Amino acid sequence: MTVSTAKPTRGKKRKRAKGVGTGAPPWEIIALFILPAFLLYTIFMIWPLFQSLYFSFFEFKGLARGGFVGLRNFHELFTRYPLNEQLPRAFWHNVYFFIGTMLIQNTMGLLFAKLLYASRFGKRFFQTVFTLPYLISALVVGYLWSLMLNPLFGPVNQILRAIGLESLARPWLGDPATALPAIILVNAWQWVGFPMLLFSAGLANISNELREAAHIDGATSWKLFRHIELPLLLPVIGIVTVLTFIGNFNVFGIVWAMGGVNGEPAGATDVLGLVFYRTAFRGGVDAFGLASALAVLMFIFIFGVSMLMLRYFRHMEENLT
Amino acid sequence: MSQHIHPSSRRINLASIGANVLLWGYAAIVILPLLLVVSNALRPTREIFKNPVGLPTSPSFESFVKAWEEASFNIYFFNSLLITVASVLLATAVSALAGYMLGRYKFRGSMLLTAYFLAGLMLPFRLAIVPLFLLLNDMGLIDNRLGLILVYAATGIPFSIFILSSFFRQLPKELSEAARIDGAGEFTIFGRIMLPLVRPALATVIVFQFVPLWNDFFFPLVLLRSTDKWTLPVGMTRFFGEFQADWSTLFAGLIITTLPLIIIFLLATKQIIAGLTAGIGK
Incomplete structure (x- = not known):
């Protein structure tokens, strides 16, 4: 899950190079060490990814591959009912999911990191507690909260009624207007520890001399944060944004648990991951061709946008230095 | 101040x-x-x-008894444990070998190979499910726990090589040279001298692979058919349908599924945080 773009500093590199042996062993030995990982990784991960591209141009009849059909599978994705309606709807739900997560989960993560950076006491405790839900399966988190949000016996509505906010009690997951926002919040509940840890590590990397210099110049805490810490956190913000984007466009288990395979109610929580699964394994006889085409489009979009984001953040960093 | x-x-x-x-x-x-x-x-x-x-x-x-016996959690739990442990061990073993070679030596193509492995950190490999399904079907590994183990091991390789090769790189050269003078072969140096020194990294890699594999829902959903091979997350979907009205058992099921992870977290908080922030620095 964790992708790093952090570069080692020059000094570190030189120090590390010292430990590396210069005389490489004969190639048979090299091959013995590398081949097991290479084969496993290539056969079960890289090769199927390339095959997806190839298969997207073929017609399938069940498990059997038929003839070359050009772009027909891609065309079908956007013209065949109900895919032509479900696909754009699911796409916008993913966009909404990403924006919501950036605004809620990652802002909270930054806030917690900043608060914990300042406090000496209890830092480890809070970090541990906030990271705890990350451990739980997305499916378990989804089921757990669907019980919590149950309109009849769920504690959430019960608590709202008890504190006099009866008007707020509602069937959270049964109402198309609140179902997706509820899932976004539950997802943030699970993941907020992750941006928090990354931002904490980023804040710890900023030298204290800079902070002291700013204090001496009379900067307030807010100004220190806004003009010194935030710009220096840009690389981490970049990584968090890209990982959130990739994670949110692959979201699957939590939505399945809270909205089912069809993204209930009435498709209000349908996302690309569910559409992809249904297309591949609950579709018609030519499902595998269509699913391959959809995989290719999703791959290009997710990978392409991630690259653009990384480039954009690198560009912003360069402008600052 | x-x-x-x-x-x-x-x-x-x-x-x-x-x-x-x-x-x-x-x-x-x-x-x-x-x-x-x-x-x-x-x-x-x-x-x-x-x-x-x-x-x-x-x-x-x-x-708990009801979930364990009537709702088949005993079967799901065993399957999850078997599949997760086997995948993690396999991925860690092959990644330690490759990470050692890539971290310690420069040879023709070593940079390219490293980049090839690390590219996997960014690839949404779930999208390869259709060819993967067909491949495993040809190998007779659909509805087979071994098929899932191979797929899982493959997905764990990029992160494991990323962490392990950078740890191997930092070990001093003198250690292996002294051993080589004493006539030790490459595998002896690797197994006897280098591997024990990267134990903290091995712990990070093992813990960090364990969590997502234990929790994964997508691959067993697609690759396993018969309920006696199901893992906990897939079993959970059936369980929540069948025991809808029995909330007490539902809650017990949630706990059984999560308990091993809570234990790991308590034992290895440090490794989990190290894995989550890998590459950001302290």
Whole structure:
């Protein structure tokens, strides 16, 4: 899950190079060490990814591959009912999911990191507690909260009624207007520890001399944060944004648990991951061709946008230095 | 130090009170639902429906027994354990070998190979499910735990090589040279000298692979058919349909599924945090 773009500093590199042996062993030995990982990784991960591209141009009849059909599978994705309606709807739900997560989960993560950076006491405790839900399966988190949000016996509505906010009690997951926002919040509940840890590590990397210099110049805490810490956190913000984007466009288990395979109610929580699964394994006889085409489009979009984001953040960093 | 920077210490107090309220408030939002799960698993469904938030009057483990035996959690649990442990061990073993070679030596194509492995960190490999399904079908490995283990091991390789090769790289050269003079072969140097030295990295890699594989839902959903081979997350979907009205058992099921991870977390908080922040630095 964790992708790093952090570069080692020059000094570190030189120090590390010292430990590396210069005389490489004969190639048979090299091959013995590398081949097991290479084969496993290539056969079960890289090769199927390339095959997806190839298969997207073929017609399938069940498990059997038929003839070359050009772009027909891609065309079908956007013209065949109900895919032509479900696909754009699911796409916008993913966009909404990403924006919501950036605004809620990652802002909270930054806030917690900043608060914990300042406090000496209890830092480890809070970090541990906030990271705890990350451990739980997305499916378990989804089921757990669907019980919590149950309109009849769920504690959430019960608590709202008890504190006099009866008007707020509602069937959270049964109402198309609140179902997706509820899932976004539950997802943030699970993941907020992750941006928090990354931002904490980023804040710890900023030298204290800079902070002291700013204090001496009379900067307030807010100004220190806004003009010194935030710009220096840009690389981490970049990584968090890209990982959130990739994670949110692959979201699957939590939505399945809270909205089912069809993204209930009435498709209000349908996302690309569910559409992809249904297309591949609950579709018609030519499902595998269509699913391959959809995989290719999703791959290009997710990978392409991630690259653009990384480039954009690198560009912003360069402008600052 | 902060005293002469901010002349008004009253404002600092207010700010720190605000910070504490936020931190404790959110900690409650994390912990209370988890406590409620435990509490509700220990009391009968009747009681839960009467009063969703409450402590058990006479705690009973009946729901756990029911989930374990009647809802087949014993089978799912065994499958999850077998598949996860086997995948993690396989991926760690092959990644340690490759990570050693890529971290210690420069040879023709070593940079390219490293980049090839690390590219896997960014690839949404779930999208390869259709060709993967066909490949495993040709190999006779659909509805077979071995098929899932091979796929899982492959997905663990990029992260494991990323961590392990950077640890191997930092070990001093003198160690292996002394051994080589004594006539030790490459495998001996690797197994006897280098591997024990990267134990912390191995722990990070093992823990960090274990969690997502234990929790994964997508691959077993697609690759396993018969219920006696299902892992916990897939079993959970059937369980939530069948035991809809039996909340006490549902809560017990959630706990059984999560318990091994809680134990790992308590034992290895450090490794988990190291894995989550890998590459950011301290």
